[in-house]
Amino acid sequence: MKKKFISATKEYTTLEKHLSAPLFRRTFTLDCVPDTATLSVCGLGFYILFINGKNITKGHIAPYISNPDDVCYYDTYDVRPYLTAGENVIGVMLGNGFLNCLGGAVWDLDKAPYRAAPMLALELCCQMGENTLLIEADEQFLTHPSAITFDDLRLGESFDARLDPTGWLLGGYDTAGWQQAFAVTPPRGILRYCTAEPVTVLRTKAPVSVTSTEDGYLYDFGENNAGVPQLSIAGARGQTVTIWLGEQLHEGKFYNGNIRFYYDYCDYYKTHNQTLRYTCKGEGREEYTPHFHYAGFRYALVQGITEEQATKDLLTYHIMGSALTEIGGFSCSDEKANAVFEMVKRSDRANYFYFPTDCPHREKNGWTGDIAISAPHMTMLYDTEVSYREWLLNVRLAQNTEGALPGIVPTAGWGFAWGNGPAWDRVLFELPFVLFKYRGCLDVIRENAHAMMRYLQYIMSRQGENGTIAVGLGDWVPVDLSCDKYKAPLALTDTVMVMDMARKAAEMFAAIGLSHEASYAEGIYRTLRATVRARFVDPDTLVVAGHCQTSQAVALHFGIFEETERPRATAELVRLVHEAGDAFDCGFLGLFAIFHALAENGETALAYHLAMRAEYPSYAWLLSQGYTTLPEHFRKRIPYTESQNHHFFGDIARFFMVHIAGLEVLDAKTVRIAPKPVSELTEASAYYDLPAGRVSVSWKKNADGSVLVTHEAPQGVTVLV
Numbered sequence: 001m002k003k004k005f006i007s008a009t010k011e012y013t014t015l016e017k018h019l020s021a022p023l024f025r026r027t028f029t030l031d032c033v034p035d036t037a038t039l040s041v042c043g044l045g046f047y048i049l050f051i052n053g054k055n056i057t058k059g060h061i062a063p064y065i066s067n068p069d070d071v072c073y074y075d076t077y078d079v080r081p082y083l084t085a086g087e088n089v090i091g092v093m094l095g096n097g098f099l100n101c102l103g104g105a106v107w108d109l110d111k112a113p114y115r116a117a118p119m120l121a122l123e124l125c126c127q128m129g130e131n132t133l134l135i136e137a138d139e140q141f142l143t144h145p146s147a148i149t150f151d152d153l154r155l156g157e158s159f160d161a162r163l164d165p166t167g168w169l170l171g172g173y174d175t176a177g178w179q180q181a182f183a184v185t186p187p188r189g190i191l192r193y194c195t196a197e198p199v200t201v202l203r204t205k206a207p208v209s210v211t212s213t214e215d216g217y218l219y220d221f222g223e224n225n226a227g228v229p230q231l232s233i234a235g236a237r238g239q240t241v242t243i244w245l246g247e248q249l250h251e252g253k254f255y256n257g258n259i260r261f262y263y264d265y266c267d268y269y270k271t272h273n274q275t276l277r278y279t280c281k282g283e284g285r286e287e288y289t290p291h292f293h294y295a296g297f298r299y300a301l302v303q304g305i306t307e308e309q310a311t312k313d314l315l316t317y318h319i320m321g322s323a324l325t326e327i328g329g330f331s332c333s334d335e336k337a338n339a340v341f342e343m344v345k346r347s348d349r350a351n352y353f354y355f356p357t358d359c360p361h362r363e364k365n366g367w368t369g370d371i372a373i374s375a376p377h378m379t380m381l382y383d384t385e386v387s388y389r390e391w392l393l394n395v396r397l398a399q400n401t402e403g404a405l406p407g408i409v410p411t412a413g414w415g416f417a418w419g420n421g422p423a424w425d426r427v428l429f430e431l432p433f434v435l436f437k438y439r440g441c442l443d444v445i446r447e448n449a450h451a452m453m454r455y456l457q458y459i460m461s462r463q464g465e466n467g468t469i470a471v472g473l474g475d476w477v478p479v480d481l482s483c484d485k486y487k488a489p490l491a492l493t494d495t496v497m498v499m500d501m502a503r504k505a506a507e508m509f510a511a512i513g514l515s516h517e518a519s520y521a522e523g524i525y526r527t528l529r530a531t532v533r534a535r536f537v538d539p540d541t542l543v544v545a546g547h548c549q550t551s552q553a554v555a556l557h558f559g560i561f562e563e564t565e566r567p568r569a570t571a572e573l574v575r576l577v578h579e580a581g582d583a584f585d586c587g588f589l590g591l592f593a594i595f596h597a598l599a600e601n602g603e604t605a606l607a608y609h610l611a612m613r614a615e616y617p618s619y620a621w622l623l624s625q626g627y628t629t630l631p632e633h634f635r636k637r638i639p640y641t642e643s644q645n646h647h648f649f650g651d652i653a654r655f656f657m658v659h660i661a662g663l664e665v666l667d668a669k670t671v672r673i674a675p676k677p678v679s680e681l682t683e684a685s686a687y688y689d690l691p692a693g694r695v696s697v698s699w700k701k702n703a704d705g706s707v708l709v710t711h712e713a714p715q716g717v718t719v720l721v
Helices: 261-265 336-352 368-381 385-398 427-439 443-460 489-510 515-536 549-557 563-579 588-599 606-613 618-624 652-661
Strands: 005-007 023-028 036-044 045-052 071-078 086-095 118-126 130-137 144-145 148-152 157-161 182-184 190-193 199-205 209-213 216-234 240-246 248-250 253-255 275-279 285-288 293-304 315-322 328-332 663-665 668-672 684-688 693-701 708-713 718-720
Touching: 005 036, 023 118, 023 130, 036 086, 045 336, 071 148, 071 718, 086 118, 086 652, 118 144, 130 315, 148 606, 148 652, 182 275, 199 216, 216 240, 216 275, 216 336, 216 368, 248 293, 328 368, 336 368, 336 443, 336 606, 336 618, 336 652, 368 385, 368 427, 368 588, 368 652, 368 663, 385 427, 385 443, 427 663, 427 718, 443 489, 443 515, 489 515, 515 549, 549 563, 549 668, 563 588, 652 663, 652 684, 652 693, 663 684, 663 693, 668 708
Parallel strands: 071 190, 157 275, 668 718
Antiparallel strands: 005 118, 005 182, 023 086, 023 144, 036 045, 036 071, 036 118, 045 086, 118 130, 148 157, 199 315, 209 216, 216 285, 216 293, 216 315, 240 275, 240 293, 248 253, 328 684, 663 668, 684 693, 693 708
């Protein structure tokens, strides 16, 4: 496919001036149905593709979400089944996507150098015997404004059905008033076929209730999630229905203040914040689903409808996410623990749109720290290999000349001065490592080895005089404290994170035969481990600097202590937990480490109690408060001011699988079966689909106090019991 783009206009939508999403139309005639017909399309930002009136687009918001100055993705379709002898019509609708992110001023996306009007590259090759018909994106495409008068990935979409040019997708259509497309300079990014799983409808859900309020009709879908509502209405011509989407209520009213922190940037955002507006054509029942937007929501506030129209049939929730295969699971005798596990899965899927995002409403960003901390548990739940590898390309392309990484990917340049640091940057190492460990994938190491070496060289240049590293953010969102008011010293957590990156890099480099690079990384690991022990660990008490749960748990889980020191170091962590009322009080790094640190050192019962105690803070407390997804921060604020749909506290799912059920993947061909039954449970089970097949374990307590453990594994997998 050639990097040859066309546009409908040189202008692009701004907050001050809206331009309708453009339509592109091209007809061609065939003497017969071709032997083969392949169409490749790159629509920037997003596209919807029609052949002879049939929508054949792979999924929602195609082709991908990327910085077009790094990479422009395209998709390829077999269109032969949709072609006929005679006149055929190609139709394409384009949205702004990441090319023109109006709602992204917080991250300087309004200043992106690549901002432009939506553009189209397309190539259709029809083979009929020895004859070939080649159609490319050129001036033979005609363009016209669509009924989409506004669209933005974050802010929403407006659709005026009265403006929809009926019949434009079929032959014989009168194109009077349509204009010729024209060639434009494409973005600088490489042209690449998209391998990541498409964003599709995972399931649909009807509202559980409809309530009339002074602000409009409140639709409650019963659970927080991500996707789009479908409107079905028989409205009067010109009737405009406004749908506000959000995830919580305050004093019984719709509330979206927690997902609108960018209001300070522009008053316009107050009226466009996950907001859909549909103007009826007035010709019977009409259906509308957003084309180039998705939202994170549980509630919909609908305005502009009558009491008779406010039925449950008015809105349907199309719950969406990447079409990932589920490959791991857990269940036990505690229904609350099962509900927490489902909460993790729901949060993961709601935040997986080509790659893991931080939240599906306010930001929709690929925050590197969030993905790094969630990669182990996500890889035990879903087949993430293709999507991780595709997104890692974007990470490498975002790496600057120094070797530094931004805090969000894709980015237009934001995230180097703030929002990154080793706890975030470790994504470049963590994603290849979990694919190597769980799936046996070596290609992902080869693809990222050079970037990993560049980063190690860069970050070691940031060492302080005492040999430690303190760059960027640390133990983010500690319980009940401001996001950046963590107790663990930044120099401790950053140095440990770089140490861990180097350890994993050494193992990965060795696996693909890069002995020199492995030796270099091993040297960094040993040096930094010694530095952490010397600078942050009291040799007499084994108390870690910061005197907090995160410091102690991180040091235990990431291997700072010698084997003989672990009992005393664990006792100190237990003391800190008891001092906090047998509750956790750490941030996202500490919460990732603490359950494993306790369970790995004989304190599984305490770890389970921390997670499932009824009192705040705990995962069970979230259930008692009506949460159906994981929050961004453990806080009691009312209304809740952060996101209620984040995934970076989701590693509790891996704790359940590994320590409670007892299924630990050592590598792609080796598992350890080591359940740790706790008094609250009578049984538990877990499974994981290795490349060779499914491994499962279950245990059940007998009346005499004994525990029956059963497990199954495919041939070729070593099981250590």
